[in-house]
Amino acid sequence: KSIVYWMRMGDLRTVDNRALAAASQQAAGDKLPLVVLFVLSPQDYLAHDRSKRRIDFVLRNLSVIKVSLAELNIPLHTISHTIRRTLPSKLMSFLESLQCTQLFANMEYEVDELRRDLQILALSKEKGIRPHYFQDRCIIDPGIVKTKDGKAHTVYSPYQRTWIATLNENLDTYLEESPLPQANASTIHEDPILGPLFSTPVPDFVDGFQLDPADRSTMANVWPAGSTAAQEILSRFLNTKSRPSQLGAADPLADGAEQSDKCSRILVYGEQRDRGDRDTTSRLSPYLSAGVISARQCVRATMSLTGLTKVDAGKTTGIGRWVQELAWRDFYTNVLAHFPRVSMGRPFQEKLADVRWEVDEEHLTAWKQGATGIPIVDAAMRQMNTMGWLHNRMRMIVAMFLSKDLMLDWRLGERYFMEQLVDGDLASNNGGWQWSASTGVDPAPYFRIFNPYIQSSKADPTGDYIRTFVPELKSLKGPEIHNPPIKVADKLGYPRPIVVHAEVRERAIRRYKNPGQE
Numbered sequence: 258k259s260i261v262y263w264m265r266m267g268d269l270r271t272v273d274n275r276a277l278a279a280a281s282q283q284a285a286g287d288k289l290p291l292v293v294l295f296v297l298s299p300q301d302y303l304a305h306d307r308s309k310r311r312i313d314f315v316l317r318n319l320s321v322i323k324v325s326l327a328e329l330n331i332p333l334h335t336i337s338h339t340i341r342r343t344l345p346s347k348l349m350s351f352l353e354s355l356q357c358t359q360l361f362a363n364m365e366y367e368v369d370e371l372r373r374d375l376q377i378l379a380l381s382k383e384k385g386i387r388p389h390y391f392q393d394r395c396i397i398d399p400g401i402v403k404t405k406d407g408k409a410h411t412v413y414s415p416y417q418r419t420w421i422a423t424l425n426e427n428l429d430t431y432l433e434e435s436p437l438p439q440a441n442a443s444t445i446h447e448d449p450i451l452g453p454l455f456s457t458p459v460p461d462f463v464d465g466f467q468l469d470p471a472d473r474s475t476m477a478n479v480w481p482a483g484s485t486a487a488q489e490i491l492s493r494f495l496n497t498k499s500r501p502s503q504l505g506a507a508d509p510l511a512d513g514a515e516q517s518d519k520c521s522r523i524l525v526y527g528e529q530r531d532r533g534d535r536d537t538t539s540r541l542s543p544y545l546s547a548g549v550i551s552a553r554q555c556v557r558a559t560m561s562l563t564g565l566t567k568v569d570a571g572k573t574t575g576i577g578r579w580v581q582e583l584a585w586r587d588f589y590t591n592v593l594a595h596f597p598r599v600s601m602g603r604p605f606q607e608k609l610a611d612v613r614w615e616v617d618e619e620h621l622t623a624w625k626q627g628a629t630g631i632p633i634v635d636a637a638m639r640q641m642n643t644m645g646w647l648h649n650r651m652r653m654i655v656a657m658f659l660s661k662d663l664m665l666d667w668r669l670g671e672r673y674f675m676e677q678l679v680d681g682d683l684a685s686n687n688g689g690w691q692w693s694a695s696t697g698v699d700p701a702p703y704f705r706i707f708n709p710y711i712q713s714s715k716a717d718p719t720g721d722y723i724r725t726f727v728p729e730l731k732s733l734k735g736p737e738i739h740n741p742p743i744k745v746a747d748k749l750g751y752p753r754p755i756v757v758h759a760e761v762r763e764r765a766i767r768r769y770k771n772p773g774q775e
C-alpha cells in the first residue's frame with residue numbers, strides 16, 4: 258500500500274508545500290511509503306498555450322526535486338499521458354497499481370483542471386481511494402477576502418485593503434510554513450513495485466515542446482532550476498551584499514545597474530520598479546508561477562527584513578510596494594476562481610464583447626517579431642522572445658499597443674504571451690491583458706491610451722533598454738532613440754512605424770465607445 262502526492266505544474270517544491278506536507282504526515286501516521294507523482298500531459302499544454310520554455314523549466318525543476326526526494330527515500334515518478342480526456346481513468350489505474358489508499362494534491366483553479374479534479378473525486382470514491390485537495394497557490398486562499406456584501410472583489414484597492422487586514426489578523430494561518438516531508442524507510446528500495454520508480458528518469462523533453470539545445474542552455478543560465486536558485490534570487494533582491502549574477506551575459510541589463518550596490522533592490526522598488534532599463538524587480542515570477550518558491554515565503558522574508566510583527570503593504574516603502582504586487586497575484590487568482598468566464602476566452606466586462614477588432618496578419622506578425630517601428634514595443638517583444646520574461650511596464654506597453662493602437666483582439670496577444678513566457682500564468686496573464694484592453698476587472702479606462710513614446714521616455718530614460726534589445730538603434734544617443742526620425746531609421750535599417758499613434762488612438766476610442774458599431 259502507499260500514499261500518493263500528485264505534484265502539479267504550480268507546486269514544484271518540497272519546501273513549504275501544504276499537500277506534500279500533509280501527505281507525508283499521513284504516510285508517517287499510517288506507516289505507509291509516500292510516492293510523489295507528476296503527470297506530463299502534452300494535450301493540456303497545447304490547450305493552455307504553454308510555452309516550450311515553461312515545459313522545459315518544469316522538467317528541469319522536476320530533475321532537481323527527484324534528487325532531493327531520493328535522499329529521503331521518496332520516489333518521484335513521472336508518467337506521460339497523451340489523451341487529456343482520459344487522464345482521470347489513467348491516473349486511477351496507476352494509483353491502483355501502487356495500491357494507493359489516499360491521494361493528496363494542491364488545487365488548480367482553472368476551469369478544465371477543476372472539472373478534471375471533480376471527475377477524479379468521483380472515480381476515487383468508486384476505487385476506495387481517499388482524495389484530499391489543499392489550497393496552496395495564494396497567500397490568502399480564493400474565496401476568503403470578500404466585499405461587505407459577501408461578494409468577490411472586482412476592484413483591486415478595496416481587495417488589497419481587506420487582504421492586508423485579513424492577513425495581519427491571521428498571520429499564523431496564512432503564513433505558517435509547512436514542514437518538510439519525512440523520509441520513507443530505506444526498505445522501499447527493495448519493494449518490487451515502488452523500488453523501480455526510483456530509476457525512471459525525468460524525461461529531457463515532452464513531444465511537441467522541445468527547446469533546441471542552444472535555447473535550453475540559455476534558459477538554464479537565465480532561469481536556473483530549483484528552490485535553492487529561487488532562494489538566491491529572492492536574497493539578491495532583498496539583500497545589499499550578495500548579488501550573484503542571475504542572468505549573467507544573457508542579460509546585459511543585470512549588471513552595472515545604476516541603483517547602487519549599497520542599497521537592496523527592494524528598498525528602492527517603490528521609485529524604481531517602473532524602470533525597464535535597470536534590473537529593478539525581483540524576477541521571481543517564473544519561480545512563483547511554477548511554485549518553486551511559495552508566495553508565503555516571500556512575505557515572511559519581507560517581515561524578517563522590516564523586523565515588524567505585521568506585514569507591511571503600505572505605499573511608503575519599497576517593501577510594502579512589493580507586497581502589494583504579491584497581492585495582485587492573489588487578486589487575479591481570486592478573480593479566476595470566481596469568474597470562470599475569464600479562463601474561457603471571454604471578457605470580464607461583457608458589454609465589451611462586441612468591440613470590433615482589425616484582422617491584420619501583417620501587423621500581428623510585426624508585433625510578435627518586434628518589427629513595428631516603435632522602439633520600445635520592439636525592444637520589449639524581442640526581450641520576451643529571447644528571455645521568455647518581460648518587465649511589468651513593458652508588458653503593459655505592448656499589450657496596450659496591440660489592443661488599442663493596432664486594434665487587434667487582445668486574446669491573440671494573450672495567447673502569444675503564454676506561448677513565449679516562462680512565467681505564463683492564466684490568472685495573471687489574463688488579468689494583465691484584460692486590464693490593458695480595458696475589458697477586465699478594474700481595467701485601464703478605454704480612453705486612457707498609453708502613448709508609447711511617452712511611456713518609453715519614462716520607462717527607459719537612459720535608452721539602455723532599447724539599445725540592448727534593438728541593436729539597429731545602438732548608435733543613437735539622447736531622446737531620439739524613443740522615436741527616431743524616419744531618415745535616421747531608414748539609414749540604420751530600422752522599420753518605419755506601422756501605425757501613427759495619434760490617428761489610431763481616435764479609432765480605438767470610437768470603437769470602445771460604441772461596441773458593435775463601425
Ligand code: FAD
Pocket residue numbers: 530538539540541542543545546579582583585586587589647648649650652653656674678680681682683685686687688689690693
Ligand atoms: P516583481 O515586481 O518583483 O513582483 C513580485 C511578484 O508579484 C511577481 O513575481 C508576480 O508573482 C507578482 N506580480 C507582480 N505584478 C503583478 C501583476 N500585475 N499581476 C499579478 N501578479 C503580479 N505575471 C505572471 O506571473 N505571469 C504572467 O503570465 C503574466 N502576464 C502578464 C501579462 C500582462 C499583459 C501584464 C500587464 C502583466 C502580466 N503579469 C504576469 C504580471 C507582471 O507583469 C509579472 O508578474 C512581473 O512583471 C514579473 O516580474 P517580477 O517577478 O520581477 O515582478
